[in-house]
Amino acid sequence: MILFFLTSGLFLGWSLGANDASHIFGSAVxxxxxxxxxxxxxxxxxxILGAVIQGSGTSHTLDKLGSVNAIGxxxxxxxxxxxxxxxxxxxxxxxxxxxxxxxxxxGWNFFTGNHTDxxxxxxxxxxxxAGPVIGAAFAILLYITVKKFKRSTKIHLIRFESYIKTGLIxxxxxxAYSLGANNIANVMGVFVPAxxxxxxxxxxxxxxxxxxxxxxxxxxxxxxILTYSYKVMNTIGNNILELSSEAALVVVLAQALVLFIFSxxxxxxxxxxxxxxxxxxxPVSSSQVIVGCILGIGLYKGARNIxxxxxxxxxxxxxxxxxxxxLLTFLLLFFMKNVFGLNVxxxxxxxxxxxxxxxxxxxxxxxxxxNIIKYLLFGLFIFGTIGIIFYILLENKKKREMQRSEExxxxxxx
Amino acid sequence: xxxxxxxxxxxxxKIDEFFDDIDLGLLVFxxxxxxxxxxxxxxxxxxxxxVDQLENNADRLQREIENxxxxxxxxPQHRSEVSTLIDELDEIIDALKSSLNExxxxxxxxxxxxxxxxxxxxxxxxxxxxxxxxxARLYFKAxxxxxxxxxxxxxxxxxxDKLAFSAKRIIFQEMNELDLAHKAHLRYIIHHIENIxxxxxxxxxxxxxxxxxxxx
Numbered sequence: 001m002i003l004f005f006l007t008s009g010l011f012l013g014w015s016l017g018a019n020d021a022s023h024i025f026g027s028a029v030x031x032x033x034x035x036x037x038x039x040x041x042x043x044x045x046x047x048i049l050g051a052v053i054q055g056s057g058t059s060h061t062l063d064k065l066g067s068v069n070a071i072g073x074x075x076x077x078x079x080x081x082x083x084x085x086x087x088x089x090x091x092x093x094x095x096x097x098x099x100x101x102x103x104x105x106x107g108w109n110f111f112t113g114n115h116t117d118x119x120x121x122x123x124x125x126x127x128x129x130a131g132p133v134i135g136a137a138f139a140i141l142l143y144i145t146v147k148k149f150k151r152s153t154k155i156h157l158i159r160f161e162s163y164i165k166t167g168l169i170x171x172x173x174x175x176a177y178s179l180g181a182n183n184i185a186n187v188m189g190v191f192v193p194a195x196x197x198x199x200x201x202x203x204x205x206x207x208x209x210x211x212x213x214x215x216x217x218x219x220x221x222x223x224x225i226l227t228y229s230y231k232v233m234n235t236i237g238n239n240i241l242e243l244s245s246e247a248a249l250v251v252v253l254a255q256a257l258v259l260f261i262f263s264x265x266x267x268x269x270x271x272x273x274x275x276x277x278x279x280x281x282x283p284v285s286s287s288q289v290i291v292g293c294i295l296g297i298g299l300y301k302g303a304r305n306i307x308x309x310x311x312x313x314x315x316x317x318x319x320x321x322x323x324x325x326x327l328l329t330f331l332l333l334f335f336m337k338n339v340f341g342l343n344v345x346x347x348x349x350x351x352x353x354x355x356x357x358x359x360x361x362x363x364x365x366x367x368x369x370x371n372i373i374k375y376l377l378f379g380l381f382i383f384g385t386i387g388i389i390f391y392i393l394l395e396n397k398k399k400r401e402m403q404r405s406e407e408x409x410x411x412x413x414x
Numbered sequence: 415x416x417x418x419x420x421x422x423x424x425x426x427x428k429i430d431e432f433f434d435d436i437d438l439g440l441l442v443f444x445x446x447x448x449x450x451x452x453x454x455x456x457x458x459x460x461x462x463x464x465v466d467q468l469e470n471n472a473d474r475l476q477r478e479i480e481n482x483x484x485x486x487x488x489x490p491q492h493r494s495e496v497s498t499l500i501d502e503l504d505e506i507i508d509a510l511k512s513s514l515n516e517x518x519x520x521x522x523x524x525x526x527x528x529x530x531x532x533x534x535x536x537x538x539x540x541x542x543x544x545x546x547x548x549x550a551r552l553y554f555k556a557x558x559x560x561x562x563x564x565x566x567x568x569x570x571x572x573x574x575d576k577l578a579f580s581a582k583r584i585i586f587q588e589m590n591e592l593d594l595a596h597k598a599h600l601r602y603i604i605h606h607i608e609n610i611x612x613x614x615x616x617x618x619x620x621x622x623x624x625x626x627x628x629x630x
Contacts, residue, residue, distance in 0.1 A: 032490045157554040157628070158429070161489050162422040244628075245491055402485065410474075 003372065005071045006191065006213075008079035010220040013187040015085060016097050017224025020183060020286045021047060022232035023255065024175035027248035028168040029233040036230050037391070042169065043176040043229075044222035050180025050263075051188075051218035052211050057265045057281035058185035059192050059210065064120045066105035067193040073112070073345035074191045076336050077104045080329035081186075088324065095321050096285035099128065101186045103322025107329030112345045127282035128318055131258055132292025138254035139296035146246045164245045171249060175256035180218055182263035185283045188217035198370045202377065212373055219376075247297050254293040259286060288314050421486050425479065429554070432475040432500065436507050437547050439468040440540045440610075443510040447536045447607070450517055451529045462514045469511040476504050495624045499550065502617035506543050509613055513606040522603050523596065525589065531581040535607050538577055542570035542611035546618055553625055560625035567618040574611040578604050 025039035068074045081100040088095040102124055109116045150160060188210075197209040207215060243251065261267060261279055268279040291314060336342045446461030479500060483493050524532060549563035581604055585597050592600075 032487050034487075151558075154555045156426055157492070157557070158426050158488060159422055165487070406481070 005075040006216065008075050008082055009187050009191055009217060012078050012082050012085075012097065012101075013217045013220030014224040014228075015082065016183055016187055017044075017047070017221030018228035019224075019232055020097065020179060021176060021221065021225045022229040023286055023290045024179060024252055025168075025172045026233045027243070027245075027252065028165075028172060029230075031245065031248070033165050033168055033245070034172070036233065038169070039172065039233070040226050040229065042173050044225050046173045046176035047180035047221050047225070048215065048218035050177035050182075051184035051214040051221070052180075052207065054177075054181035054263055054265075055184035055188075055214040056210060057263050057268075058182055058283045059189040059214075061120060061124065061281045062101070062105060062185050062189040062283070063193055064117055065102065065124065066109045066114060066116065068105070068108055068190045068345055069193055070343045070345040071191075071194045072336060072342035073108055073333065074194045076332050076342075076344055077101075077108050077190045077329055078187075080104050080107070080332045081325050084321065084325040084328055088321070096288060096317050097183065097186045098283045098285045099317060099321035100325040101190065101283075103325030104329040105190065106322065107326035108333060108345060110326070111330050111333040114345075123280040124282050125318070127262055127280050127284055128288070131262065131284035131289045132295075132314065134261070135254050135258045135289040135292035136296030136299070138257050139250055139293035140300045142250040142254055143247060143297050143300055146250060150246065161245060164249050167249050168252065171253045171256060175252050175259070178256045178259035178263065179286055180221070182259040183283050183286065184214045184217050184221075187220065188213045189283075197373075200370050200373060202374070212370065215377075216373065219380075243294070243297065250297065251290060251293040254296070255286060255290045258289045259284065285317070288317070421482065422488070425482050425486075425488060426554075428475050428479050428482070429500075430551075432472055432479065432503070433547050433551055435468045435472040435475065436503050437544065439465050439472070439507045439510050440543050440547075442468070443514065443610075444536055444540045446514050447517075448533060451524060451532055458514075459518070462511075462518055465507075465511050465514055469507045472504055472507050476500050492624070492628065495620070495627075499553075499617065499620055499624065502613070502620060503546075503550065506546075506610060506613045506617070509606075509610055513610075516606060517603065520599070520603075522599050524600065524603070525592070527589075528581065528584070528600070531577065531584065532604075532607070535574060535577045535581060535604060538570050539574040539607050539609075539611040539614075542567050542574060543614040545570060546614045546621070549618070550621060553621060553628070557625045557628045561622055564618045564622055567614055571611040571615040574608055578608045 021043050025034060025043055028034035029036050029039050068077060078101075081097070081104045084100045084103075085095050085097060102121075106116055106121075108114070149155075155163075191213050192210045195209055195213055197212050199209075200207045200212050262282050262284050264279070265281060268281065272278050295311070333344045337344050442461050442464045446458055446465065449455075449457035449461060480497050483489060483496070489496055545563065545566040549560050549567065552560050552563055582601055585592065585600050589597070
């Protein structure tokens with residue numbers, strides 16, 4: 001039952017994996033520089049790593065905005081965000097998971113009578129605006145550096161492209177890690193305050209309650225990447241292909257850096273030590289950042305006809321997504337509470353002694369949930385190992401066949 | 415990962431070897447024509463054999479380069495253009511081989527008074543193709559300098575046209591002692607030699623477009 005409440009978050013995770021992760025390897029896969037299989041495996045592994053290792057920073061910010069204190073509330077909130085995303089995508093309106101979830105949290109705050117921290121909200125909104133702008137600045141700087149390097153070294157085109165190809169894989173891995181670290185809060189952040197799972201000992205590391213939730217969210221995202229991102233990657237790849245290969249690398253690297261900056265607590269601490277203001281740990285929209293990066297390169301190249309429609313759509317998404325998601329959350333919470341009698345949360349100043357069905361449910365289910373995660377990981381490990389062995393054997397077979405056919409050709413030519 | 419494999423290095427070496435073959439083929443072709451005009455048939459056949467060998471090697475390299483680019487997903491954005499360029503360059507060495515072969519089979523009777531004209535046409539036509547090879551090499555290392563190198567290709571091509579036109583005029587208007595079939599045969603041989611610079615120009619057009627695309 002406890003896992004049922006997670007389904008809405010897992011669905012959000014699947015959607016995030018299918019759409020946002022595609023931005024990272026889209027150019028590499030769309031241009032056939034990296035095979036989809038390789039890209040999907042790298043993106044999945046590094047997304048999960050980013051989510052588990054570094055996902056807590058942005059999650060804390062969402063927690064400050066609104067600490068959802070009942071599983072029913074978390075479920076409804078994630079469900080409302082997922083429906084908003086689905087509906088807006090269907091009507092071709094600009095949407096971002098980040099903005100939808102923030103709107104949903106504010107909707108929950110309104111419904112339960114919790115106070116929305118205006119300072120946190122201010123930080124979040126400023127990061128949304130700063131994300132694409134910083135992305136554009138990074139893209140311009142990186143693009144100039146790469147161009148200068150290429151011109152001054154007179155490097156052979158084939159060697160340069162092979163560096164780009166390797167770079168796309170490495171930067172893609174970094175991008176997936178950063179995306180996992182920055183965006184996992186969108187998927188699982190609202191469940192963190194309501195879930196209290198037992199620590200999970202995995203021999204090498206021990207995962208706390210929120211890390212287990214991030215792991216589950218990461219796995220959902222990985223499923224999205226493996227099952228549905230191929231089509232999206234090809235579409236994005238073909239659009240980005242208008243840019244050169246070095247521009248594609250720059251765009252992905254700039255995006256990864258922006259996501260990393262807004263999710264690295266270590267970097268933020270360094271800023272504070274240097275006497276600078278701390279970096280807000282805020283989930284930013286990866287798709288909006290990537291558009292910022294592409295526009296940055298366009299500006300540097302002197303493009304006079306910047307597509308203001310795209311810029312307008314981003315601005316519209318900043319307003320429409322949270323408003324629509326917030327309204328829907330409010331309505332769904334009302335429905336869940338009054339029709340199903342589900343506890344969807346309470347004001348933070350209400351007595352903590354109030355017991356409810358969901359908190360007892362948590363107590364019963366927490367040990368089971370940890371065990372399920374443990375067995376799930378064990379199964380995945382075995383499945384992954386078999387998959388890797390099968391892949392290596394298949395690749396070797398293909399190579400042998402190709403070699404044999406080539407030898408046969410030259411033998412016949414002689 | 416590509417950077418850790420030898421594929422890139424091997425492919426670069428193969429492309430360089432392919433260009434070397436074309437370059438050498440042009441040189442041998444020029445010497446072959448001179449040997450024929452000097453009536454040194456032994457040297458002519460030796461040169462023909464060498465061009466044949468170079469053409470075979472270029473064909474093998476062309477196939478290997480294209481295979482490797484596809485198999486290892488090298489230059490996905492420029493692959494088709496690079497393949498077309500290599501194909502165009504291969505057509506040049508094919509033309510060298512077929513021209514020498516036809517001379518070897520048809521044994522055209524070239525009057526010694528035309529020797530100078532034939533040598534000039536050959537040298538200028540081959541020069542056009544010779545100027546193309548460094549430009550093609552530059553495409554891979556300094557694409558922004560390709561277009562200035564190609565100017566010489568266009569210059570030599572137009573010079574070849576002028577020389578060929580002048581030689582044809584001499585054959586058809588001044589050499590009345592030759593019969594029409596003989597004149598037509600000589601025109602045909604000139605056309606073959608002239609064709610090399612035309613092929614070089616065609617490849618130069620392609621290369622010029624490729625250079626703009628990669629620089630932008």
